[in-house]
Amino acid sequence: MISPYVLQGTDWRWIAVRAVAAFIFGVLALVVPGITVFALVLLFGAYALVDGVFLLVAAITSGRRGWNTVAWVLAGLLGIAAGIVTFVWPTITALALLYVIAAWALVTGVFEIAAAISLRREVSHEWPLVLSGLLSIVLGVVLLAVHPAEGILAIVWALGLYALFTSGVLAAHAWQLRKRGSQGASSSWAPGTASSS
Numbered sequence: 182m183i184s185p186y187v188l189q190g191t192d193w194r195w196i197a198v199r200a201v202a203a204f205i206f207g208v209l210a211l212v213v214p215g216i217t218v219f220a221l222v223l224l225f226g227a228y229a230l231v232d233g234v235f236l237l238v239a240a241i242t243s244g245r246r247g248w249n250t251v252a253w254v255l256a257g258l259l260g261i262a263a264g265i266v267t268f269v270w271p272t273i274t275a276l277a278l279l280y281v282i283a284a285w286a287l288v289t290g291v292f293e294i295a296a297a298i299s300l301r302r303e304v305s306h307e308w309p310l311v312l313s314g315l316l317s318i319v320l321g322v323v324l325l326a327v328h329p330a331e332g333i334l335a336i337v338w339a340l341g342l343y344a345l346f347t348s349g350v351l352a353a354h355a356w357q358l359r360k361r362g363s364q365g366a367s368s369s370w371a372p373g374t375a376s377s378s
Contacts, residue, residue: 210341226267233260290317
């Protein structure tokens, strides 16, 4: 998942919605540890799809151009693709699901680190983006190291903890953007609309 620090200039409410989606996914993954593979497929698919859509919309409505916008769009499309794959192929095996989630985590982690490097001069605190990227890469590596038949519970816990961490980073950044008023407070905001400055 691309961290909010990539999304400087994005309306804080988009980031807050993504934080809520990540939080719900994380709580469900941890509260229902005996989750079946089919339920995990649906849960991950919904999370990846929602995150991808909101990331893509945020990239398009941010008004920024360049590498960061390309990274946002690619990460959004990757999330949407991962969500669609899990819904189109609901009988996905644990091993295939593991590879889809691991690939998603590895690629988004690389994008986060690349974005942090490119934003060093634009933001004063890029370390959460680097930390989020490293955590995504660690998640991908851990998922590739776990044998799905023996470790479905470990997969669920790793995904749940990752989602909760991500929701905290997203919520903190949304709060910072709201507090700074970087996008102004538009009372008529709705998903799909940009707020006025």
